Amino acid sequence: MERNLLVIGATGKTGGHTAELLLQRGHHVRALVRRVDERSERLAGLGAQIVEGDVLDLNSLAEATKGIDALYFTYPIVPGLMDATANVALAAEENGVQAIVNMSQISARRESASNAARQHWVAERVLEHFPAAVTHIRPTFFAQWLI
Template sequence: MKHNLLVIGATGQTGGDTAELLLQRGHRVRALVRRVDERSERLAGLGAQTVEGDVLHLGSLAEATKGIDALYFTYPILPGLMDATANVALASEENGVQAIVNMSQVSARRDFTRARDVGHYARALGYSPRTLTRAAVAAAGVGAKEFIDRRVVLEGKRLLAHGDEPVAGIGARLGFLDTSNFVKYFVQRTGTTPTTFRSRYRPARAAR
């Protein structure tokens, strides 16, 4: 079934991915953007209806939520979160929006460097591991453990490709006390060692 969906924060990282995925699935997507720029134009090119607005202004949300079945809401960790959330809730209620997906402000990055087990995140969020796994499958198409591992590997790749830190330091930063465990983990999931991965991006730093 196709829905009329609003994505708030659609020019950002999670909102952008969400808008793109929903368009790929054939939904009608309205993207709330703060201004027209190359990011909003890209969304329009993908088929989204872009509307300019600011979640701190109830008026723009009242317009943006008209005719919307469900919306995705994310807001950066900045002052205004409570006002923005209240505005979204109010406008949604007034316009009969049936569902809101609110991206939690619990940072996804805060503890993924310390914990890779599903139980840890399930406890932190107050769900059972089974519920969390079901939610991960529904949202991302992979189980919770796989989702966590992908996030750790992605951060490892980012640090290898864009930073100067030696592999041992990156491993430690990602919660591996023993570098060889980090290397094994990375190889299992990427088919390549951290050093080889880095050498493809940063030939001059491959030896680190």
């Protein structure tokens, strides 16, 4: 069954691979990108619909989630995760998104020494209030780190 899927962070490492895999499986992929560049043009060439916006801008995110069945959310290890998470949850709820897949991290714990890990733990708790399905991915490491 073809679904309408939004990939947030579609020009990044995990988001780019996610978008490609979903396109290969025949889904309609909308790629949220901060700017059009060679990475987003490559995704467009594969069949993705490119939408410029930012998860820190609720209005652009609300536009990007219209007509979307499910979304993939990843955010870099930089300030802004909590605002981005709140915006994703609100825009998704407003537009009837039925599922969120959230890229977190293995060390996401309340008592973590890492601020980034604590923020991911809090973001997971925020998303658990979303009225539809939420899946948190907590990778231990990525294979390309070994290369």
